[in-house]
Amino acid sequence: MKLRLLLALIAPLMLTGCLLSPGKFTSQLALMKDGSFSYSYNGEIQLLALSKLAEMSAKEGEKFEAQDCYDDEFEVRECTEAEVAEQKAEWDANAETRQAKKREEAEQMKLMLGGIDPSSPEAAEEFAAHLQRQKGWNKVSHRGDGLFDVDFAITGTLSHDFAFPMIEKMPMGASFVTAILRNDGKVRIDATGFAAQGAGNPWQGMMSGAMGMANLKSSDGDEDKMPNLVMPEGTFTIVTDGSILANNTDEGPEANPSGMQVLTWNVTPRTEAAPTALIDLSR
Template sequence: MIAMKFRAAALAGASALMLSGCLLSPGQFTSQLELMKDGSFAFAYDGEIQMLALSKLAEMGSKVDETFEAECWDEDFDPRDCTPDEEAEQKREWEAEAETRRAKKAQEAQQMKAFLGGIDPSNPEAARELAEKLQRQRGWKTVEYKGDGLFDVDFSISGQLTHDFVFPTIEKMAMANSFVSVILRDEGQVRIDAPGFAAQGGGNPMQGMMGGMAGLAGMSDEEHAEGESPPRIVIADGDFTIVTDGRILANNTDEGPQRHAKGQILSWSITPRTEQAPTALIAFD
């Protein structure tokens, strides 16, 4: 019973986050950004990206209120068996709220579809549609769906850095959260932030929810409905590097800049224990 309440609360939180930000999350990956004095840049991301809106969390969320179960507690707030009168009263209240629950779910489904650029996450073909959409965009070399909202992708792009750059961007999904952002400043400075590469709350508040979702995924089989397998939830785990011949003004790596054939390199090893999102400030005088 407690497990069911935890699952319902976690799913409610995940739903709210998905509706507010699409909630993309990196899994295992390697990523590199090159920034050079001549204005050229190159960015690559090879690894996993998960979209919770396409995972089993959505399916589990739709089932939370489908089956009535009375819940009662003793004076010490420990679960106990309900009396027939208590169970009957709770069931009347549950049935009276059925229309409200259905209306809320229908509204959330429409909001989710809008945030996903018209893709219906409950449609079995949604993942294939998204993969096809991504492969039409410049930079997405391969996009392979692995189930549970998890994609294995190979992304690379290069050119002249004449404007800000954010990864990932998905057509018609303006609310997608970023893994890496490159922001141009005055006086030839560039700021790099990678909020998506912080596995804990220090750099990315959404990853805190991801940790809770991972705990949900780790619940034993007995705590899931019969025939229902737990969702696979990934946590950021990989390496991010910046290669540049510019002047590094600030960074939060453990070892600082290291020599590289093209100038200097900054390296971050991202694990489930990483708290600070990678960040750097580089000047091109």
């Protein structure tokens, strides 16, 4: 039962852009008044579409399972043979509709993965190669179950907005960190992907619920079938020589030996508020 609930919860996530989740990581964003910036992410990223959960979701409904029956008091009771037979007949009658829906969802998923077929045995390697042809992705290696070890680092001039990860042909809803540049020289940083509970991100909240359910021991014998889903756990740091106008760290900014201001967030599976800051680089 728990497994079926998990599959029902995660299915819409994989079809609405919430395909990626950070696992254990270390990440840093440096913003300087001269316009230069650097960003790094070292750690785990899970692609749900290549996880065991996605495989299980694709197979869900292939085998008939009788649904609960209820008495006049709306209490669950044992179904009669006639009721089970009626359910089975309806299930058989809807077979073509179910298959058509699965084919449609498979095509949608392929489009969201930039043309990669998640059911292909080479999908993980294709995805890693897809990333490594983009600037900054120094290492992308698949550990199994849709979990990748990633080493990303990039430098440049912040003359436009920045988001990570930005993956060719994939939806922007997958971003962990965004830096939005305003006309007055202020930069707004939001790291919604680094909040497991996602108070400001309902999809991340659903992801957290799904992952929590997946990692619970089941009392109905499903524990061996449960997929391994990661949750955000690590450190996000902002380094700047600009003026920090707002932030939601516990300790506020601290000066490093170079005289830069440093903001640090320790992210755990219990983190509710996504890291956020407003920095003025014009003064």
